[in-house]
Amino acid sequence: MFGWLGKKKSASIAKDRLKVAIMTDRATNSEYPFMDELKAEIIEVVKKYIGVKEVAIKKEVDGELEALSIDIQLDK
Amino acid sequence: MGTVIAVISGKGGVGKTTTTANLGLGIAMNGKKCAIVDFDIGQRNLDMIIGLENRVVYDMVQVMEGECSIPQAIIKSKVNDNLHFLAASQTKDKSVLCSSKVEKLVKELKDSYDVVILDSPAGIESGFEHTIEFADEAIIVVNPEVSSIRDADRAIGILDAKSQKVKQGQEVNKYLIINRINPSMVQSGEMLKSDDILDILNIKLIGKIPEDKSIIDASNQGRPVVLDKKSEAGAAYLRVSKRLCGENVAFVDVESNQASGMLKKLAGIFR
Numbered sequence: 537m538f539g540w541l542g543k544k545k546s547a548s549i550a551k552d553r554l555k556v557a558i559m560t561d562r563a564t565n566s567e568y569p570f571m572d573e574l575k576a577e578i579i580e581v582v583k584k585y586i587g588v589k590e591v592a593i594k595k596e597v598d599g600e601l602e603a604l605s606i607d608i609q610l611d612k
Numbered sequence: 613m614g615t616v617i618a619v620i621s622g623k624g625g626v627g628k629t630t631t632t633a634n635l636g637l638g639i640a641m642n643g644k645k646c647a648i649v650d651f652d653i654g655q656r657n658l659d660m661i662i663g664l665e666n667r668v669v670y671d672m673v674q675v676m677e678g679e680c681s682i683p684q685a686i687i688k689s690k691v692n693d694n695l696h697f698l699a700a701s702q703t704k705d706k707s708v709l710c711s712s713k714v715e716k717l718v719k720e721l722k723d724s725y726d727v728v729i730l731d732s733p734a735g736i737e738s739g740f741e742h743t744i745e746f747a748d749e750a751i752i753v754v755n756p757e758v759s760s761i762r763d764a765d766r767a768i769g770i771l772d773a774k775s776q777k778v779k780q781g782q783e784v785n786k787y788l789i790i791n792r793i794n795p796s797m798v799q800s801g802e803m804l805k806s807d808d809i810l811d812i813l814n815i816k817l818i819g820k821i822p823e824d825k826s827i828i829d830a831s832n833q834g835r836p837v838v839l840d841k842k843s844e845a846g847a848a849y850l851r852v853s854k855r856l857c858g859e860n861v862a863f864v865d866v867e868s869n870q871a872s873g874m875l876k877k878l879a880g881i882f883r
Contacts, residue, residue, distance in 0.1 A: 547798070547803055547805065558762060562765070
């Protein structure tokens with residue numbers, strides 16, 4: 537959708553960006569369906585030594601490099 | 613046996629609690645017995661929205677722990693006898709929830725009410741998972757804004773993975789409410805249209821709620837906006853409530869703002 541000055545309206549930019557972001561999210565989640573169990577097991581292991589509040593796992597891609605980044609939030 | 617509806621979102625602050633309060637009251641106004649339960653443990657808010665914060669004696673965690681019975685903890689609405697409310701615990705945190713206790717609570721409520729609405733905490737952590745586990749249906753609330761829509765998609769994915777009904781091979785009905793629509797921004801192309809959001813999330817629409825000052829005014833007073841039939845948001849919530857009660861209510865185009873609505877009417881006269 538283009539406005540009268542030929543500038544793309546922000547709603548249409550939002551739609552395009554969302555489509556790509558959600559497609560990537562869905563692909564990551566179906567690629568690693570064990571993510572929740574992995575999370576639960578990490579919590580169990582770390583809990584033996586220190587209190588854990590939350591574990592977040594994200595897949596990060598940087599060119600050729602693929603990594604899982606694991607964030608462990610400690611329970612104060 | 614009643615229906616259990618979980619009100620969820622991915623992101624916080626999109627209007628889940630307001631939606632729970634208004635749909636609960638709207639369903640009660642349609643003559644059905646409805647219980648609304650605040651599952652947002654540690655961040656109790658539903659009591660304020662429906663104006664019952666001074667009446668809370670027992671909360672749902674105490675019911676689950678067996679410290680009191682459901683009838684003891686239930687609070688009746690001041691404005692409609694059909695609406696009953698169960699408060700969240702304000703002192704504990706979400707980790708007190710466990711599947712078996714939640715299941716027992718939800719089953720007991722289901723036996724005594726036509727509709728049970730669970731107000732889920734935001735995010736996709738344990739509190740959220742317990743809310744969706746035993747729900748028959750889910751209402752996903754989004755705002756026409758990128759982060760809310762993206763997070764909603766993730767929440768829908770988790771709903772499909774964790775729901776007991778899905779695990780048993782059945783389907784959980786999922787309905788979308790688009791909240792805080794600003795008609796003039798949609799008109800000028802600065803806000804996503806409902807059709808675009810539906811296209812992205814691919815679930816059934818059950819309501820479009822326009823942004824409305826009456827919402828804040830209503831929450832200030834602890835009287836859900838659905839009581840104010842003159843307000844646009846109130847009327848929109850009443851339409852959703854009727855749809856949930858099985859009535860076939862036509863969708864109103866809340867996205868064309870009043871000014872353009874007037875113009876259309878004028879144009880209609882001269883056509």
